[in-house]
Amino acid sequence: MYHHIKELMYTVRIGEPDPRFGNMLLEQFGGANGELAAAMQYSIQGLNCDDPERKDLLMDIGTEELSHLEVVGTLARMHLKPLKHDRYAAHADPLIAIAGGGGVALINSMGNAWTADYLKVTGELDVDLRSNIAAEARAKIVYERLINFTDDQGSIDTLQFLMTREITHMKAFQAALESMGKPTFSIGKIPPTPGLVDQYFNTSTGIGERGEPDGRGPWNQGGDWEMVMAPAFTELESPDAGTRQNRTNGSTVKN
Amino acid sequence: MYHHIKELMYTVRIGEPDPRFGNMLLEQFGGANGELAAAMQYSIQGLNCDDPERKDLLMDIGTEELSHLEVVGTLARMHLKPLKHDRYAAHADPLIAIAGGGGVALINSMGNAWTADYLKVTGELDVDLRSNIAAEARAKIVYERLINFTDDQGSIDTLQFLMTREITHMKAFQAALESMGKPTFSIGKIPPTPGLVDQYFNTSTGIGERGEPDGRGPWNQGGDWEMVMAPAFTELESPDAGTRQNRTNGSTVKN
Amino acid sequence: MYHHIKELMYTVRIGEPDPRFGNMLLEQFGGANGELAAAMQYSIQGLNCDDPERKDLLMDIGTEELSHLEVVGTLARMHLKPLKHDRYAAHADPLIAIAGGGGVALINSMGNAWTADYLKVTGELDVDLRSNIAAEARAKIVYERLINFTDDQGSIDTLQFLMTREITHMKAFQAALESMGKPTFSIGKIPPTPGLVDQYFNTSTGIGERGEPDGRGPWNQGGDWEMVMAPAFTELESPDAGTRQNRTNGSTVKN
Amino acid sequence: MYHHIKELMYTVRIGEPDPRFGNMLLEQFGGANGELAAAMQYSIQGLNCDDPERKDLLMDIGTEELSHLEVVGTLARMHLKPLKHDRYAAHADPLIAIAGGGGVALINSMGNAWTADYLKVTGELDVDLRSNIAAEARAKIVYERLINFTDDQGSIDTLQFLMTREITHMKAFQAALESMGKPTFSIGKIPPTPGLVDQYFNTSTGIGERGEPDGRGPWNQGGDWEMVMAPAFTELESPDAGTRQNRTNGSTVKN
């Protein structure tokens, strides 16, 4: 059950309204990595969760994000209010001006209606926590970019508050994942096929526009990695390996 | 530049077509965590990437996912083919039957058209790698569930191949992230607010339906964590702290 | 600011899970007239509202709808849980089964992701209240239909609770609208054109399949109503009336 | 069956084309509260309607809205035509310029494709009429805002015509609803739970930013209203009332 207190989690004050910046702020109100997306992703994961302790974590952060939605919405509302009457300002977001009368709506900075397609909810707790860690990282960088696009101190202070909380959540989700004690790269119950799982397929070859050769690093060399060069032109070790005759233009190419 | 070889990365063979299972398979063809989503997410991240080595990684895996799209599409096609003529089978997916003539389409198992809203592309390399790690974890669990919903050995073999590759990619993305050497929880350049970043807001309180108390764990206790109980009813240490008078029903509630 | 209590607004108990009914319940979770739509419509109207008293009303009901979202989501979750493992049950909603592992998602009964396109938020208070009255009427009838599609007493009791609250909200919104004291049919500030506003255009003529003549009633006769028969074939009293020469097939048709 | 007369319902004349205003006009062509939405909502309700007289009403107004779609589309077309060749004008709506060659498309002012998600069609006649009353109120206020955003007299005249007709329709739908003779707040057939239906849940409490206390008015006091303060912290009269132990931070809070 939810209760609302008529007070913002962070008191918002701004100087001169900046409609174009208000439009940008909608990214974090009704955008793909914004506060409604966060609130809904965690709350619904929580609703589905059978682990009571981590369910509580998901509900804690999901509820906090609802409060953030209110904060960023209030901030955007302040910057967008002139759209109701100011013809020039209205160019910043005609949808807000004409259909919304200067009020915020659940849209992003290009006017797209918020959609649950933004959410990542699988019902597999450790997988959901990984999605959340990534979601918080995305939200953090978006807040940072917003800070870089304004000089209004009140707006910056509010965004700094919200941005900080994303790191808090990222830490909490990471700790919750680690505390589950699952081996690294163990997802679900069916193990991957040994051997095949260690093969790196080099499917993009040649020399890049700046003369760079194929990239090498710990993601494809060292440890258990086995490099498979250009598998489209190589006989893979698979059940059908014997029948494969890869060709470019008729002549066999081996790597 | 792309080249296509008229051979699948994994040769697909099935027994009896199962239209309802074919419909389920569309989750990994045109669904939110499916192969087109993976191919596009990584390839577009790669296109935007300024780090030549990790750009190559993104293009390698993005290209491999295109080959997976072809494999899972071929598998789904085999199971869905009867929809063209069989009225009962058509119930499994009337859109495929009527509009598609039994051929696959870029839709998920409930007929929703694929949308780029599924993608997570920020142009911040380490953030994108985190999104990719989570994406691979999601794809793995979806393949596992598909395996659990069929008895057809040919289908299982194909899905096992694809599922294994997701773990391969997850390992590669994790290694690429770690090799960037960024401190943990350091996203972008603007640091979070000290103190505030370590506060855990307990915004969901009370006793759950099974009598469970508030969840505690390394995500909110130990280390630097400071617990803030029910912040809606607490004076937060913020610029506006002095003016806050939180009330429920008129009387002040302190925690 | 929001706070969550780990208790449902209505305790949900069900008998045997019924996956197909669980799928239907998603209409009120992630559907066009469901609880998220209600919660968001009212809360965002509230965020934009400059009338403090009716803003409070919008926040009161918006917050209650969040609690309803939790109730109907929990009910749906109970009915959908078998989809994770039961192949036959999975046919009820393959998206929930495969992508969601039997957990609820913000989709409707046909698997469409929730979208803010469902919302009606104009930033004009009396107009928004009218949209809310209609929204509550829609939600009521959908709950009634759901009740008619199940025999499970626990489900019925829960739905009866939620359905009742919609009527409560409808009454509150109606009272709030009436208390604004605006003259009937006065929307905004620009008055409609006298005369033209009282003309009823009979644009659909002829005799229907059951022999019915043109419908007449207080919506087009009596009071100030003036009937304009088939305006496509009539010279309208408008600035361009003098130049109009309506024709069907070359010959002028007068009505 | 439909017939089209090659004449507009209102002859459109404009002065200097204003591409940015043309872009705004798309709200009423392909936007959420625009003419296609109105035409489709009423016509499809009409198609489903079993009451022959009100079905005729729905078809009359649905057909008139098609003529309005043509009028507002023609007006927008005149303002948008320069986008085909004028690079500066093209900034007003690059989609219209590049993909549409300066012609109108079924999009709103931010380029979103029209979607049937905008429609409210329940198949319950009185509910549909309520949705229509609200829809007309929204359309009216949007036309008023458009009038306020232009100085072009020809555009204003056209919009005044269209705006007036929305009030006409609002009156007709209201009369049609009232003439059904249903008791107020009686929707469908299942009655709400007595007692519960009169409880107003005060779920948003505290003192707002301008020091305002909880809002009171005829929507929650007087008549049959019973006020329930902060239900998240109150034992509700429900089947599970005996077992509820609401707590904030461990200690019971009563209101």
Place this chain on the structure above:
Amino acid sequence: MYHHIKELMYTVRIGEPDPRFGNMLLEQFGGANGELAAAMQYSIQGLNCDDPERKDLLMDIGTEELSHLEVVGTLARMHLKPLKHDRYAAHADPLIAIAGGGGVALINSMGNAWTADYLKVTGELDVDLRSNIAAEARAKIVYERLINFTDDQGSIDTLQFLMTREITHMKAFQAALESMGKPTFSIGKIPPTPGLVDQYFNTSTGIGERGEPDGRGPWNQGGDWEMVMAPAFTELESPDAGTRQNRTNGSTVKN
């Protein structure tokens, strides 16, 4: 201006309602190739068209498609009506049953809301006519498949009528295109680059699963065609030809 006659363009009679077939019929009501898509595509092209004679053609057919929308909607309505009360039937389309009360909605057979993304409107008349020819071909094949999925003679007769009209329209659009007298393959005003325009890029090579070699036909041999084998591995004749060093796995591959 539009006028509606209360009579269908084709009188619809059915035998026993078949809800699953009713659900399939929605493809042609609110689906991608359905009657609303046709009506809107042609009518909006017509609205934008500067050629008065072909504009009339577009309006003629656009208006006829509105009448078809009414016919196919009436047919679907008859088959879907049982969904309001029949639990088993409701499985055919829970959205229609629960949200629509057995009435039709602007959705396709998988419940997706109609979207203007289905439309192809470029404002270039000959291009639009080509899009329309293809649209009619698609609509024809969809009607044919629907006919193959029912035994109900009344439904078949109605669909045969609608299917026939698509061929009529296809002929009309083809004649309108040809009568424009544009040279074949001349689109717009900027000519393609000579030489390059005749090169066929063979980008998919190798031997397919059934042993088939590269396909050859009048689409890549004879006439002016020049075959370019595997351009990813070939130096193309382009401004940057001199700098290209295509490699697979380090060693140059020539074709």
Place this chain on the structure above:
Amino acid sequence: MYHHIKELMYTVRIGEPDPRFGNMLLEQFGGANGELAAAMQYSIQGLNCDDPERKDLLMDIGTEELSHLEVVGTLARMHLKPLKHDRYAAHADPLIAIAGGGGVALINSMGNAWTADYLKVTGELDVDLRSNIAAEARAKIVYERLINFTDDQGSIDTLQFLMTREITHMKAFQAALESMGKPTFSIGKIPPTPGLVDQYFNTSTGIGERGEPDGRGPWNQGGDWEMVMAPAFTELESPDAGTRQNRTNGSTVKN
């Protein structure tokens, strides 16, 4: 199976970045007629195709379009890069600036996420080829318009390359269609109803705003065409002809 070569199909060089033009270029990256749409439409048609030779054609062109996607994406990326840091430039596309950090995304010039609703895939080969011919014509005209909106020679050269290839593809698809040897206007297997198929319904009558009479041409006169004037007011030769009594405003109208 796919392979990627780290080289563009056309080397992209630009002068000064132009963010507004970069935004326009997104039409051909993530827009309705853009390269991803082309790549997916042809590749999925190819996957479903049972004719090995034309399947190869579909895969050849589908793969080439992937390479075009990379080229146009690289071109857009160059023009959009300043959005990351430049506040004024960011107005060109705030979504790219804030959410994307100046990198491209699969959106069109108005920020709409790419959707598979753009695709036309029926599984009927000749119909699909017709859709492809139209798709190439649309892509050609869009490239031409883009060329007209820039003075940057490097951009023009790249767009000229891509535009030329669309004509190449159009020619190939046309040849592939013609080589199938199907009689003109023969789609599928069920023949249209003789007589009815030759009737042109004149459903839009009267005199247009410029005084133009009904359009006549080879699309409705000559050959087998039979003109039916205003069918809403005419007794059609149909099974129900005898019962029809069309009326406007009570009096029968014959044409």
